[in-house]
Amino acid sequence: MATMKRTLVMLVEDKPGVLNRVTSMIRRRNFNIDSITVGHSVTPGLSRMVISVDGATTAVEQVRKQLDKIIEVVKITDISEENIISRELALIKVESTPDTRAEIVRIATDVYRANVVDFTPESIIIEISGDEDKVNSLIDLLRGFGVIELARTGRIAITRGKLGPLPKTGEEQPKRPKQKKPKHQNN
Amino acid sequence: MTTKLKGAQILCQSLINEGVETIFGFPGGAVLPLYDTLPQYPQLRHILVRHEQAAAHAADAYARVTGKVGVCFATSGPGATNLVTGIANAHLDSVPMVAITGQVARPFIGKDAFQEIDITGITVPITKHSYAVRKAEELGTIIKEAFYIANTGRPGPVLIDIPKDVFDEEANFKYPDTIDLAGYEPTTHGHPLQIKKAAKLINEAKRPVIITGRGIIISKAYSELKELAEKAQIPITYTLLGIGGFPESHVLSFGMLGMHGMAYANLAIDSADLVIAIGMRFDDRATANVSRFATQAQIIHIDIDPAEIGKNLKITVPIVGDCKNVLTELNKLVESQPRVKWIKEIEQLRHDHPSHTIRETEDLIPQYVIRQIYEITKGNATIVTGVGQHQMWSAQHYVYDKPNSLVSSGGLGTMGFELPAGMGAKVGIPNEIVWTIAGDGGFQMTIQELATIVQENIGLKIAIMNNGYLGMVRQWQELFYQRRYVATPLAGPDFLKIADAYGIPAIRVEHKIDVIPAIQKAMDTDGPFLIDFRIEPEENVYPMVAPGASLAEILEEPSKDEASLAGK
Numbered sequence: 001m002a003t004m005k006r007t008l009v010m011l012v013e014d015k016p017g018v019l020n021r022v023t024s025m026i027r028r029r030n031f032n033i034d035s036i037t038v039g040h041s042v043t044p045g046l047s048r049m050v051i052s053v054d055g056a057t058t059a060v061e062q063v064r065k066q067l068d069k070i071i072e073v074v075k076i077t078d079i080s081e082e083n084i085i086s087r088e089l090a091l092i093k094v095e096s097t098p099d100t101r102a103e104i105v106r107i108a109t110d111v112y113r114a115n116v117v118d119f120t121p122e123s124i125i126i127e128i129s130g131d132e133d134k135v136n137s138l139i140d141l142l143r144g145f146g147v148i149e150l151a152r153t154g155r156i157a158i159t160r161g162k163l164g165p166l167p168k169t170g171e172e173q174p175k176r177p178k179q180k181k182p183k184h185q186n187n
Numbered sequence: 188m189t190t191k192l193k194g195a196q197i198l199c200q201s202l203i204n205e206g207v208e209t210i211f212g213f214p215g216g217a218v219l220p221l222y223d224t225l226p227q228y229p230q231l232r233h234i235l236v237r238h239e240q241a242a243a244h245a246a247d248a249y250a251r252v253t254g255k256v257g258v259c260f261a262t263s264g265p266g267a268t269n270l271v272t273g274i275a276n277a278h279l280d281s282v283p284m285v286a287i288t289g290q291v292a293r294p295f296i297g298k299d300a301f302q303e304i305d306i307t308g309i310t311v312p313i314t315k316h317s318y319a320v321r322k323a324e325e326l327g328t329i330i331k332e333a334f335y336i337a338n339t340g341r342p343g344p345v346l347i348d349i350p351k352d353v354f355d356e357e358a359n360f361k362y363p364d365t366i367d368l369a370g371y372e373p374t375t376h377g378h379p380l381q382i383k384k385a386a387k388l389i390n391e392a393k394r395p396v397i398i399t400g401r402g403i404i405i406s407k408a409y410s411e412l413k414e415l416a417e418k419a420q421i422p423i424t425y426t427l428l429g430i431g432g433f434p435e436s437h438v439l440s441f442g443m444l445g446m447h448g449m450a451y452a453n454l455a456i457d458s459a460d461l462v463i464a465i466g467m468r469f470d471d472r473a474t475a476n477v478s479r480f481a482t483q484a485q486i487i488h489i490d491i492d493p494a495e496i497g498k499n500l501k502i503t504v505p506i507v508g509d510c511k512n513v514l515t516e517l518n519k520l521v522e523s524q525p526r527v528k529w530i531k532e533i534e535q536l537r538h539d540h541p542s543h544t545i546r547e548t549e550d551l552i553p554q555y556v557i558r559q560i561y562e563i564t565k566g567n568a569t570i571v572t573g574v575g576q577h578q579m580w581s582a583q584h585y586v587y588d589k590p591n592s593l594v595s596s597g598g599l600g601t602m603g604f605e606l607p608a609g610m611g612a613k614v615g616i617p618n619e620i621v622w623t624i625a626g627d628g629g630f631q632m633t634i635q636e637l638a639t640i641v642q643e644n645i646g647l648k649i650a651i652m653n654n655g656y657l658g659m660v661r662q663w664q665e666l667f668y669q670r671r672y673v674a675t676p677l678a679g680p681d682f683l684k685i686a687d688a689y690g691i692p693a694i695r696v697e698h699k700i701d702v703i704p705a706i707q708k709a710m711d712t713d714g715p716f717l718i719d720f721r722i723e724p725e726e727n728v729y730p731m732v733a734p735g736a737s738l739a740e741i742l743e744e745p746s747k748d749e750a751s752l753a754g755k
Contacts, residue, residue, distance in 0.1 A: 013370060016319070017307065024311045058497065065494035071316045071336060074370040 005034065006060045006080040007157050010049040011041055013072040021070050022049065031055065031063050035088075035154025046074060052155045079159055086157035089129040091117070092139060095146035096124045104145055112138045123148060189361045194323035195224035195354040198287070201330035203230055204362045207258050209249060209614055210234070211242035215262025216302060217289030220354035234614065234643055236607065237635035239266050243273020244604050244633070245611030247282045248594050252569060253615040254407075256283045256337050263289045264302030267348075268309065272601060274344045275313040279598025280428060281401060283342035285333050292352035293321070307348050315343030320350065323358035331363050340373025341492040342405060373491060377508035377516060385463075385487045385504045386520030389419055392461035392485075394529045397423045398444060398473070402466015402490060402510045403432035404591045411514035412465065413437075418518065420526040421463065422533055424452040426473045427582055428597040429466070434588040441533065442543065444738065445473040447579040450540035450730045453738035455533045459484045466490060466510045469499040470598065479737035489513050540743060542730050545584065551699050553577060553652045553722045557584040560622055560650065563706045568620040569594060571612050573605035573629035576658035579728045581624045603632030606649070610640055613647045620648070620710070627653040627677055637689040640715050648709045649691075649717040651682055654724045662727050667734075682719040693717035 012018050019038060026033055034052035041048035053060060060078060068076050096104055101124065108114040108126045112134065118125035128138055132155060139147065158164070192200065198221065202210070209232045214222045225233055236242045239261040246257030257277075261270050267288040277284045290296065291303040307317045316336050318329045326349070333345040389395060403412055403425075412432065416423050416439045423433050424444040433440055442449035444456060453475075456462065462484045467473065474480040477499055485503040488496050489510060496505040506513050545554040557580050560568065570585055571594040572578040578595055587593055594612050596604040609623030630651055640647055652658075661675040686693035692712055696705045696719070709716035729744035 017311075020308065021311055028312050062494065062498055065496075069492070069494055071368065071371050 004054070004057075004080070006053055006055060006057075006078060007084065007086065007155065008051045008053065008060070008064060008067070008076060009079050009157060010051070010067065010076040011043070011046045011074045012049055012070075013074060014040075014045050014047045015072055018047070018070075018072045021072065022051075022067060025066055025070060026051070026053070026063060029063055029066055031059075035152075037154045037156050039156075050154075050156050079157060083160045084157050085160060086131055086155050087129055088132050088135050088155050089127070089153045090135045090139065091151040092126045092128065092142055092147060093118075093149040094124050094126065094142050095148055096122065100145050104142065107141055108138065114138065189359045191357050192360040193220075193224070193354065194326055194349065194356050194358065195221045196227065197323060197326045197358065197360045198330065198349070198354070199224055199228040199231060200360065201327050201362055202258065203228060205330065205334045206255065208232060210258045210260055211236055211245040211249070211611065212260030213237075213239050213242055213262070213266060214260075215264075215266045215289065217263035217291060217351045218260060218266075218354070220351060221260070221289065221349075224354070233260075234639065236639050238633065239269035240273050240603070241607035241610070241633055241636045241639070243270045243284070243286060244276065244601070244607035245614070246284050246286075247273060247277045247280075248571060248608035248611035249615040250277075250282050250284055251594050252591065252612045255615075256285055256334050257611070258285050258287070260287050261289070262302065263291055263306070263351075264304045266302075267304055267306035271309060271313070272599075274310055274346065276596055276599040276601045276604060277344040278313045278315070280596070281342050281405065282344065283338035284344040285330075285337055286344060286346045288346065288348050289354075290319075290348045290350040293350045294352075296350065307346060310346050313344070314346050315341075317346040317348070319348045320353055323353050323356035326353070326358070327360055327362050332366055332368060335366050336368070336371060340371075340375075374493065374507045375491070375509040375512055377489070377506040377513035379516070381504055381506045382513065382516045383520060385489075385506060386517055388461055388485060388487060388504060389421070389463065389517075390522045390524075393526075394459050394532075395419070395421045395461040395463060395526075396441075396456050396459040396484075397421050397463045397465060398456070398467055399423060399425045399429040399432045399465045400467025401426075401428035401432075401597070403429060406466065406491075406509045406511040408466070408511035408514050409433070409590050411511055411518060414518050415514055415521060418523045419521050420524060420530060422455060422530070424448070424456065426467050426470065426597070427578075427595060430582060430593045431587045431589065431591045432466075435586050436588050441537065443582055446475060446732045447583065447728050447730065448473075448732075448738075448741075449542040449583075450741045450743055451533065451536040451542065453730075453732065453741050454536050454540065456481050456484075457737070457739035458532075461485050461487070463487045464489065465514070468492075468495045471499075474499070475732040475738045475740075476735055479739075481738075540730075542743065543583065546744070549699055550723050551697065551702070551721065552726055553580045553654075553720070554584045555699065556650065556652065556696075556702055556720050556722065557581055557624065559702050559706055560624070561585045563703065563710060564620050564622070566592075568592070568622045569612055569616065571595070571605055571609040571621060571623045573625055574600045574602045574659075575626045575629060576654075576662065576726075576728050577624050577626040577652040579659075580652070583728075602626070602629035605629055606633045606636045609647045609649065610636055610645050613645050614643070617646075621646075622648045622650060625649060625651045626658060627651055627655065627682075628657040630682075631677075631680075634685065637686065637691055641690045644714055646714045649715065650706075650709075651717070651719050652722050653682065653719050654722050654726065656724060658726075659728070661725070665725070665727070666731075682717065686717045691715050691717050693719065695719040695721065697721045
């Protein structure tokens with residue numbers, strides 16, 4: 001059966017051990033996680049997880065239902081078929097010499113609208129955010145110069161329009177800054 | 188009213204609030220404060236087992252026969268890990284259980300302290316939920332939630348891990364009236380549209396078959412199931428754990444299906460045009476080769492767990508909900524019809540493939556022994572088994588007309604379940620007859636519980652089907668490994684001497700003629716009784732579907748001549 005990348009969004013209670021339950025379930029149902037991100041949600045006490053998996057629709061549906069059985073999982077939705085915006089953030093440490101420096105900066109800032117966040121005589125750190133294709137393509141280009149270190153957050157995603165896939169279960173807390181806590185990455 | 192109590196008192200008081208009467212447990216360092224508190228609550232009967240695994244199995248069987256949540260206690264470390272098999276067994280068979288483990292005191296957690304183990308971590312895959320308690324004040328809420336989670340929706344085990352110093356910590360206690368679990372809302376009522384679709388399929392079907400599982404027993408949907416079957420004239424087959432959901436001697440009962448099911452049940456499913464699966468999960472032991480299961484049939488699947496639907500098999504009409512509720516609604520829409528042709532057809536199958544008959548022989552065969560237990564108890568006993576040949580013979584040759592009258596380890600297939608489970612069942616229904624049918628292999632895995640039985644004077648009757656082998660494994664070695672009996676012959680022990688040492692009356696039966704008097708003697712003796720049946724050593728379980736084969740490719744018992752030709 002054909003597999004495709006699918007994105008599951010979950011609201012989970014912010015309690016110890018929840019991430020362990022989620023990853024344990026995915027592991028024992030024989031699934032591979034592409035990436036998983038965890039951060040605060042708009043509702044205090046609830047965290048938002050975004051899980052990217054590769055799998056057939058029916059198999060992902062099975063995992064979705066199994067995850068939904070975890071008591072702390074308040075809501076889980078497969079948003080792959082929806083109109084979504086997904087983003088990833090990467091920090092890329094690239095080797096640089098006086099000869100290559102200008103070219104690296106040009107590719108990063110002009111072509112990819114990325115930011116240069118650190119500069120030393122031998123290296124540059126570039127920060128990029130965007131969908132995975134964009135991040136991948138910049139990384140591929142920079143490999144030619146020598147990528148020393150790479151840190152990626154994994155995918156976060158949200159549906160377009162006013163309605164979300166997840167119900168509001170409390171007062172909106174617009175003041176709360178959104179944070180991202182990358183927990184696991186597996187390329 | 189709020190009162191100040193110690194953690195251990197809060198626990199005991201909360202258990203009483205949940206209607207707990209019996210606890211199976213084993214003390215140790217981390218639960219000393221709890222055990223020290225127990226005498227303050229004489230309503231709680233504590234049964235001291237001889238190994239924590241037995242506490243979990245006993246609580247499991249207690250829950251199955253009473254419908255209440257089974258409770259077990261163990262200390263931290265090895266006490267907790269010894270529960271693991273029992274918790275897994277309850278998880279696989281959807282049994283409501285609350286397991287309470289002690290933990291090292293809070294300052295020691297994470298330090299690899301003496302008898303410290305991460306039991307909540309270990310049990311993540313085998314519990315419905317678990318709690319690591321950190322404050323005495325949380326205990327009331329946690330226990331309330333634990334019991335609710337364990338015994339609603341699809342039941343299952345919940346573990347509560349409590350540090351030693353939390354038992355001694357004082358906190359205000361008021362048992363909560365309500366539960367707030369945003370992420371837990373089991374669907375109990377089927378979707379009306381889906382029920383309508385199912386009714387249409389049933390009304391149009393020419394050759395429908397119902398397959399039931401333990402869900403019928405859990406939701407006590409006995410009369411609703413009977414109404415559906417009788418009204419629409421649909422034959423019923425059931426999984427091992429579905430036994431006791433529908434009276435076996437009913438004309439529409441076609442017995443157990445699956446690997447060691449009745450040949451006619453399997454053949455009926457193979458020729459069905461509609462399968463109505465109720466409270467079962469298409470386990471591989473029931474479906475055999477799932478890709479060739481009921482190939483001509485559309486499938487209606489009714490289950491309370493949405494994740495079971497479509498897990499192993501593509502379903503035509505899924506209905507998520509409690510069996511009793513769904514069947515009540517479904518029965519309103521199902522038309523009454525005679526289905527004479529189909530019933531006649533499968534009656535013919537039953538006639539041509541009489542899997543339930545016991546062969547005439549002077550040898551002491553287990554099938555005969557089990558049938559005699561049925562005859563002498565007049566079918567009023569609750570039968571408890573372990574796992575293996577004796578389990579299959581018990582499923583096949585006792586006639587289960589009484590609801591919920593078989594307690595067996597299904598999903599996990601736990602040898603050693605029989606004795607502690609028999610004990611737990613008898614404690615749960617002390618006024619009923621409970622027989623444990625054991626194999627000589629599994630019996631030795633938890634044989635130490637004979638001591639518990641004597642100490643607590645539990646009137647369990649025990650029949651050991653003693654063939655001197657790990658029989659089921661030996662059968663597979665015979666059939667699939669050219670009779671190379673590696674690590675399956677068992678030498679001894681003398682079960683009569685063992686019984687004597689523990690103080691349990693026992694007799695040995697070596698001849699067919701002694702079977703009935705022995706069972707009668709067990710029934711006439713007050714308290715526990717043990718019979719060592721020295722059965723035919725190489726008797727096999729038939730019918731049998733070989734691994735990888737489909738239900739229709741069922742092998743029936745070879746006749747004696749064929750068997751001798753095969754070199755038996």
